[in-house]
Amino acid sequence: MPERAPARSIYILILLFLINLMNFFDRTIPAVVLEPIRKEFSLDDTALGILGASFTLIYAVAGVPLGYLADRFRRTYILAAGLTAWSLLTAASGLAWSFMSFFWIRLLVGVGEASCAPAANSLIGDLFPSEKRARALGVFMLGLPLGLLLAFSIVGVLAQNYGWRVPFYLAAIPGFVVAAMMLFAAEPVRGSQETYAIDATTALDRPMRRILAIPTVWWIIASGATVNFAAYAMGTFLPRPVDR
Numbered sequence: 001m002p003e004r005a006p007a008r009s010i011y012i013l014i015l016l017f018l019i020n021l022m023n024f025f026d027r028t029i030p031a032v033v034l035e036p037i038r039k040e041f042s043l044d045d046t047a048l049g050i051l052g053a054s055f056t057l058i059y060a061v062a063g064v065p066l067g068y069l070a071d072r073f074r075r076t077y078i079l080a081a082g083l084t085a086w087s088l089l090t091a092a093s094g095l096a097w098s099f100m101s102f103f104w105i106r107l108l109v110g111v112g113e114a115s116c117a118p119a120a121n122s123l124i125g126d127l128f129p130s131e132k133r134a135r136a137l138g139v140f141m142l143g144l145p146l147g148l149l150l151a152f153s154i155v156g157v158l159a160q161n162y163g164w165r166v167p168f169y170l171a172a173i174p175g176f177v178v179a180a181m182m183l184f185a186a187e188p189v190r191g192s193q194e195t196y197a198i199d200a201t202t203a204l205d206r207p208m209r210r211i212l213a214i215p216t217v218w219w220i221i222a223s224g225a226t227v228n229f230a231a232y233a234m235g236t237f238l239p240r241p242v243d244r
Contacts, residue, residue: 009127012076012185013136016120018178019083020143021150023116026090026171027055028151030106031235033164040164041099045237051103052236056228059110067118075119080183082115087175094168126188152239 030037034048070078089109096102120140128136155167211217 008186009136009188012123012127012188013139015178015182015185016079016123016140017143018174019079019116019182020120020140021147022083022087022143022171022175022178023113024144024147025151026086026109026175027113028148028235029090029155029167029171030093031239032151032155033159033167034236034239036159036164037102041102043099047099048236049233051106052232054103055106055110056232058107059114062111062114063118066115070115070119070122074187075123076182076185076187078115078119079123080179082112082119083175083179083182085115086112087172087179090175091169091172094165123188126190148235156239 030051037043038048066078066082086109089105089112093102093105093109096105121137124133124136124140158167158170
C-alpha cells in the first residue's frame, strides 16, 4: 500500500491550488466585464487587444526574475507577497478612472501573478517524491479550469447587478486570507524528496543555457506560446455581445 503524503504537504498543496485558482479568476475578470469598460472609456477593439496582449507579455517576462528569486529565497514568502500584491492591484483595478490607469494597473497585476508558477512548482517538487509529483501538479493545475469556470459563472452576474467595478473589489478578499495562511506555512527543505544526493546550496553553472540546449524545450516554448496566443484572444473577445 503506497505511503500517504504528510498532512503538512497536503495542506500546502491545497493552498497552492487556491492560489492558482485565484490567479486565473482574477486575470479573467476583465474579459467578462470588458464591454462595460469599453463603453465607459470609449475604447475600440485595438485598445482591448493591446490590454490583453500586454498583460500576457509582462506575465511571461516577469516570470524569469521571479523564478530566480524562488531558487534563492523562501518560496512561501514569495507566494504570500505575490498574492497580496496582485489582490491589492485587482481591487485597484476597480478604481481605474481611465483606460491608461486600468492598463498600468493590469500590467502590475501580471507581475504579481507571475510569482505563482515558479514558486509553486518548486514547492511541489520539495513536498512530494517523484512518484507522487505528477498527481500533486494535477491538483495544483486544477485551479486553472476551476478559476475560469468561477469567473465566467459569477463575475457577469455581479457586474450586471452591482456594476463592473464590484467584482474586482470582492476578488481581492480571499486573496488576502490565503496569502496570510501561506505566509505562516512551513517551508520544505530543498531537495528533501529526491532519491539521490543533491546540494541545494550550490548553484548550477548557467542553468538556463543548459535547459535551452535541449531541442525539445524549444518546441515546448513554441507550442505553449502559440496555444496561449489563441486562447487569450478567445478569452478576451468571445464573452462580448455580438450586437453592440
